[in-house]
Each structure stands twice: as structure tokens, then as C-alpha cells.
Amino acid sequence: MSAKHTAPDATPPSSAPAEEFPLVLKRVAIDTWRENVAYLHRDCALYRAEGFQALAKVEVRANGRRILATLNVVDDTGIVGCKEIGLSEDAFAQLGVHDGHAARISQAPLASSIPALRRKIAGERLDRDDFGAIVHDIAGHRYSKIELTAFVVACNQGELDREEVYYLTDAMASVGQRLDWHERPVVDKHCIGGIPGNRTSMLVVPIVAAHGMLCPKTSSRAITSPAGTADTMEVLANVELPMGHLSDLVRAHRGCLAWGGTAALSPADDVLISVERPLSVDSAGQMVASILSKKIAAGSTHLVLDIPVGPTAKVRSMPEAQKLRRLFQYVASQINLTLDVVITDGRQPIGRGIGPVLEARDVMQVLENDPAAPNDLRQKALRLAGRMLEFDPDVRGGDGFAIARDILESGRALAKMDAIIQAQGAKPFDHHAPQVARQHFEVVASAAGTVVGIDNLQIARIARLAGAPKVQGAGVDLCAKLGDVVRSGQPLYRVYADYASDLDFARRASAEDTGYVIGAADAMPHVFVEF
Incomplete structure (x- = not known):
């Protein structure tokens, strides 16, 4: 026979409404990644009186604010007591209160867009109003993880047509903050991702800004890659900037390289990404909506879009790239965004360093x-910058590359980058002696020959196992690239890690698959790209 444990501060059941039972807020130090989570003790009077269910949506109110959260029910008073309501880190921050503040909790109404979601699950085509309602509910955290997953999978299985992609993009851009720089053109550059290194934005922005064009670059942190632009820029300067400071900085220097999380641009996209990435779902329609909604919300009027193509890139063939290009172009035309899509070589990492410090070097x-x-x-940065410079009506088509090269070689790009770094809050960094992680090992060629293949996915995986981007100095430093002739035992790359466990994980992964193919020169894959 067993006895149920009752917490010492348990209160008897009551039929009184939730409004009569304010609870005490408690910060629960759990990072729930883009999801608001509330924690309620099973013996709490409200839990029994209101009929709450685990994983249900609840409304929490405090300090004149309200949030919607997913309810987790706990039996341990060490997490929350019977007169407390616990909130995850993200949820607590949104209420803007301190531990111990009074709060009230109630059942959340069913999201109004659920009927539209069910129709999408059934394979039906949705209209503008349907997508608007769904995105509004997603941004308001009215969807559970299960409902979010259902939406992502439904959009992936039954491929969205181009009008649906436009409706989704427009809806995502319309929810959250939308910046207006009160001038044209406002230029930006974006890559669809999947290529390690490839830190072209940190070169393009100072080149274009030095020319005088407005280029307010807000970037993401890495989610599944060894570094994002924000992670790498953070080696050199602060990237988490208040919007007021960011606006002043851009006006003064014509550009910035900041983390976009503080701007609340297209917040529904951030919520959807929290589901898409664990599922490894990245459909064309959702990719287009994600990228273009963020650009429109950031106030961009002109965009250069980089689509790398290669055997281990996100896009594996030219026909696939052309199809994706047409979809981007259609949606961009509907939202009045001037777009230049460039299909580039994605057969291997760009640059040598993979990881924040190495990429900053x-x-x-x-x-x-x-x-x-x-x-x-x-070369890639110059070509992309050249395409962006040609958005300037005073630059003749075809002259952009030469202008970009002159800005770089004259030192004007470096001067502009230094000014941006100082304005954002410079950090000490010496690229001649970068502070790489303390431990390292080399991966060497097992035979003589030509490097005919480099697996982007495997190299990125090894860099992440080594600790990048969380450990800024961790990652992979390439010693050989496609077409290089190597001898047996020659280093292909070095792996840097701060911790023995990370080093061991990376060593095991590289032993299973180095990510390199050594063979005859004529075995190297060729791709037909623009540069």
C-alpha cells in the first residue's frame, strides 16, 4: 500500500474561480527555446478546481501583461510549490516582473485559426485570411508544439503553391515590428545557408556601406551550424543592441552587423524555426516565407540572395536551384522587394575557418x-557586393565588381568595418594570433591524390561537436580545398576544442568519416553556377 505525498503548503480544493486565487510567480531556470512554459503543482487548488490538463494552453497575467504558455504539471515542490506558478526563462522575461510577484492563471481560449489548420492538414488550399489567422495565433503563442508541428508538416507534405507562399510571407511580415528607414534603396544580402564558413556578409556590409548605401544587416545566431553571422561578429563587437542605438548607428555609419533577435522582426518565424530545425524540415515554401518576411520586416527594399548548389549543399542541382529562384522572384515581386538571385558554387566550405574565431580571422x-x-x-564577397552596388542607380550594370574591389583594396572597407565595430562596442581581437581553443588534433590524408570532394554537412558536424559556436575558439581550420593535390599523411584540417570530451566527440566523428574524398583529378564534381 502506498501513500500519496502531499506538499506542506497544499490547499484544499475549492470551487471558487481562478481570479480569486492569485499565485506567486517563480522563475524556473529552464531554457524552453522559443516556447512559453508554465509549471503548476498537481496539488495546487487551482489545478484541481479549474480542471487544467498537462500540455494545455493557459493564460498567465501579471503586472498588467499577459502571456500564453503551455502547462506542465509537476509533483515536486522543489520546482514549484502549491501556491506558486513557475515560468520558463522566456516566459518570465516577457512578463517583466520579479520572483514573488502575484500572478493569475486561467484556461486559454482555443486558437481561432484551428479550423484552418485542420483544413491544411486535410490537404486543402488556404487563402490569405487563413494564413493571416494562423500566423497571428503562432506569433501569439496560441499554438501548442503539437499544433505547430502539424502546421509545419502539413505545409511540407502538401507543397504550398506560390500564392500560398506569398500569403504566408505577407502574414509573417505583418506580425511584429516593421522597420522603415525612410529612404531607398535599403540593401541586404542573404544566403539560404548550408555552407560552412561563407562569412561573406561581414565583408559585403562594410564594402557597400563605404560606398554610401544603407545596409542595416540583422543576422541570426547559429541553430544547427557551427556559426552564424551574429556569432562571428560577436567575436569582434557587441551584437545585441537596443533598437534605438541600432537605428542611430546605422544612420551614422550606413550599416551594422547585429543580432536580429532584439528587433522582434517576424516573430512567428522564430517560433516556426523552433519546430522546423529539430524535424530537419526546410521546405521551399517555408524557406522563402522565412527569409523574405524577415527582410521586409527589417525595412529592406533591395536584396541579393545567394543560393549555393553542390552535392552536400541544401540545393543539390541546377534545376532545383532554378525552381527555387523562380519562387523567390515571384513572392518578392508581390511584396515589392527588388531581388537579385545568384546561384553560387556550394561544393565545399567557403574560407578556411569554421567556427566564430576562425571565421573572424x-x-x-x-x-x-x-x-x-x-x-x-x-572573390565571392566581392561579387556579391558588386551585385548589391548595382542597385545604386548611379552605378552602371557590370561595374559593381570593380567598384567593390577598389573599396576593398583601398582600405575603405576596413576603415568602415573598424568604425562599425567601434560603434557597436569593440572587443579585443588579434587576427594574427586568434584565441583558438586550447586543444587540437589534425586529420590527415590517408592516401596521395587530389581533393575531389568535401562534405559540407560532415565538416559542419565535426566543428559543432568540437564546441562551436558556443565555444568561440572551437571549430575546424581547413588546410586543403577542392582541387588541391595532397600527399599521404598531409593535414587536411585541424580541429580545435576547449574540452577533452568535445575533442573526443569530434575525433570519433572524423575517424568515422573525414568528410574528404581523395582521388583522381577528373573525379571532381562540376557545377554550372554563376560564380
């Missing part, structure tokens, strides 16, 4: 016109 080498700078990163 590459960027600064290019800006300083260091002979040791990775030429592929330099």
Missing part, C-alpha cells in the same frame, strides 16, 4: 588585404 584577413586571406571568400 578569415574576415579580417580579407579586409586587411592580407596575402594569406582565403581567396574564395574574398
